[in-house]
Amino acid sequence: MLLEIYLCFTELQMDRINIKKLAEELNLSKSTVSRAFRDNDDIKADTKARILAKAKELNYQPNHYASNLREQKSRTIAIIVPELANNYFSQAIHGIERIAREHNYHILIYVTDDDYQKEVDFIRHLHNGRADGIIMSASGEANNHSYLNKLGGKRLPLVFFDRVYEDIDVPRVVTNDYDSSFKATEHLILQGCEKIAYLVVNKSLSIGKTRMQGYIDALEKYRIKFDDRYIVDCSNSYEENDVIVKEVLKDLKPDGIFASVERLAFATYYACYDLKLEIPKDLKVISFSSLEIAPLLNPSLTTITQPATDIGGQAAQLLFNLLEGEQVVSTIQEVVLKSKLFIRNSTNK
Amino acid sequence: MLLEIYLCFTELQMDRINIKKLAEELNLSKSTVSRAFRDNDDIKADTKARILAKAKELNYQPNHYASNLREQKSRTIAIIVPELANNYFSQAIHGIERIAREHNYHILIYVTDDDYQKEVDFIRHLHNGRADGIIMSASGEANNHSYLNKLGGKRLPLVFFDRVYEDIDVPRVVTNDYDSSFKATEHLILQGCEKIAYLVVNKSLSIGKTRMQGYIDALEKYRIKFDDRYIVDCSNSYEENDVIVKEVLKDLKPDGIFASVERLAFATYYACYDLKLEIPKDLKVISFSSLEIAPLLNPSLTTITQPATDIGGQAAQLLFNLLEGEQVVSTIQEVVLKSKLFIRNSTNK
Numbered sequence: 001m002l003l004e005i006y007l008c009f010t011e012l013q014m015d016r017i018n019i020k021k022l023a024e025e026l027n028l029s030k031s032t033v034s035r036a037f038r039d040n041d042d043i044k045a046d047t048k049a050r051i052l053a054k055a056k057e058l059n060y061q062p063n064h065y066a067s068n069l070r071e072q073k074s075r076t077i078a079i080i081v082p083e084l085a086n087n088y089f090s091q092a093i094h095g096i097e098r099i100a101r102e103h104n105y106h107i108l109i110y111v112t113d114d115d116y117q118k119e120v121d122f123i124r125h126l127h128n129g130r131a132d133g134i135i136m137s138a139s140g141e142a143n144n145h146s147y148l149n150k151l152g153g154k155r156l157p158l159v160f161f162d163r164v165y166e167d168i169d170v171p172r173v174v175t176n177d178y179d180s181s182f183k184a185t186e187h188l189i190l191q192g193c194e195k196i197a198y199l200v201v202n203k204s205l206s207i208g209k210t211r212m213q214g215y216i217d218a219l220e221k222y223r224i225k226f227d228d229r230y231i232v233d234c235s236n237s238y239e240e241n242d243v244i245v246k247e248v249l250k251d252l253k254p255d256g257i258f259a260s261v262e263r264l265a266f267a268t269y270y271a272c273y274d275l276k277l278e279i280p281k282d283l284k285v286i287s288f289s290s291l292e293i294a295p296l297l298n299p300s301l302t303t304i305t306q307p308a309t310d311i312g313g314q315a316a317q318l319l320f321n322l323l324e325g326e327q328v329v330s331t332i333q334e335v336v337l338k339s340k341l342f343i344r345n346s347t348n349k
Numbered sequence: 350m351l352l353e354i355y356l357c358f359t360e361l362q363m364d365r366i367n368i369k370k371l372a373e374e375l376n377l378s379k380s381t382v383s384r385a386f387r388d389n390d391d392i393k394a395d396t397k398a399r400i401l402a403k404a405k406e407l408n409y410q411p412n413h414y415a416s417n418l419r420e421q422k423s424r425t426i427a428i429i430v431p432e433l434a435n436n437y438f439s440q441a442i443h444g445i446e447r448i449a450r451e452h453n454y455h456i457l458i459y460v461t462d463d464d465y466q467k468e469v470d471f472i473r474h475l476h477n478g479r480a481d482g483i484i485m486s487a488s489g490e491a492n493n494h495s496y497l498n499k500l501g502g503k504r505l506p507l508v509f510f511d512r513v514y515e516d517i518d519v520p521r522v523v524t525n526d527y528d529s530s531f532k533a534t535e536h537l538i539l540q541g542c543e544k545i546a547y548l549v550v551n552k553s554l555s556i557g558k559t560r561m562q563g564y565i566d567a568l569e570k571y572r573i574k575f576d577d578r579y580i581v582d583c584s585n586s587y588e589e590n591d592v593i594v595k596e597v598l599k600d601l602k603p604d605g606i607f608a609s610v611e612r613l614a615f616a617t618y619y620a621c622y623d624l625k626l627e628i629p630k631d632l633k634v635i636s637f638s639s640l641e642i643a644p645l646l647n648p649s650l651t652t653i654t655q656p657a658t659d660i661g662g663q664a665a666q667l668l669f670n671l672l673e674g675e676q677v678v679s680t681i682q683e684v685v686l687k688s689k690l691f692i693r694n695s696t697n698k
Contacts, residue, residue, distance in 0.1 A: 109456055
């Protein structure tokens, strides 16, 4: 095994206590003191406690970068998400954060704004030692993401949640999207809808495809003819969605809307207010959504709710299995959690 | 000036390209190649481009920790917030994230769950080199936070937003909370309310006090007698708030509710649904809230909305002024942004 030596110079502030001084104060060796600041068992508990107490008293902090160079660990995980302004992602991050804190890890957050190039840049950059592992909801499914495979053995431990790359072989946490979509569509049909529009932001995503297939199969089960004009490609912009949804409502006159993300349900509500359409009389609405106040909407919104906090927590757990080398558990490749259907007034008969 | 030498050993993986090999490939010196990976101007643009292109081709990444030891910079800022499950904080983080990305900085996120001890632990830990600066919305105003002053000259650059410690002398971004509260209370009075309850989570926070003073002064202006039973101390728990708010509605029978955070407005809505009280007929409601879908609630919610994304962006800007040593700008001590009153159906006459 080759060793490379870095010579690193760091300025010593005159008022700063260093490990040598700390060791002198305690009448211990530098290496003993140093061990107290690592997560090892090679030091007696009472000695460690004594050292940490003195360090606190003298306001000493071990240099993070120096100790990381020795340990080759940043005790940091990076989270990459397409957006923050979405209850699903903020709850998932909250779930990850809790588990990370239990493991005494830090979290870095990166937002791609659904821009694949940003994702590539973030990931490349993370491979220089800033993080030990990555939890990602992917942004660039339509693109070539073989860059992840090119990283080969050097690739950081990676776990996907929600939006995954099917061709990248890493653990993932997803929900039963096909079943949920099937049930959502079936629910609209059983409530009397015959012309159901499916609103989607990025139908090329696997999650978009899976959800769409559930919709299509439910129509087929009830012998409703599939018409691809009712698959409506929307956007991330409020203004654009307002135009798109209003056109759909005027031109296609659907009696049911199935929104694949909550912002499209909101766009539908606003459009109905403006066009004087009444939900659920003129139009029933169901949506994938993690909005906790869905019962407070006018009318209260029927949702398929993913267990977002749990999804984040499970993804973090899978990553820690990889990081901490628990082989038995880390053979788990896919965790599938169940979404729940909450029936409310927006789909009343 | 004293220099301290760290000897740091790092494992060299056999397949890993190092800076020496990269320099050989380019027929350049190691120090020239090394300069290309720093944000200095001491290298020609075309040389730098050539080096970066070759590095990309060979999949080389400079070791982050080694280069940080040399530069004493992590290019990372830490954000500390009391909670994530609040639209205000997720929007503020989004604002910070955008500015940080422009400056090519990374962000670490810490959530205190309103627990002061967690805040202290996070901050202590951050002083070991993991971050260059901190943006914080404080959690422990009722506590002694002199620990921040004890860090003295070693204290990382710090900027407060929204919830500040008055006795810690650092730049801050706040909103005109007194005026907003005064106007909110006045609005309820002008809509006919005479018994206005003010719901607050932590009235010992300066932000809680400032908002309360606006409420009290507005009552006085309209010669409504102040009764401290109408100042209602709530909690962060849904279940507890449900009990507290229902008791207030039954015992004190207020005709107006002024909620200092959005979750208390939601608790009021749920309580009114359960108690068959009609908003705004029986009770008018106004709330501080960054909820974008306030117009979709039943009834649509009158809000005082803080420019959360801007607040985050401005706080980040103040921190970068400190980090980048722009003395002129960094004398800015306080930025006050204005909240907006959006009148909707929940306060209709």
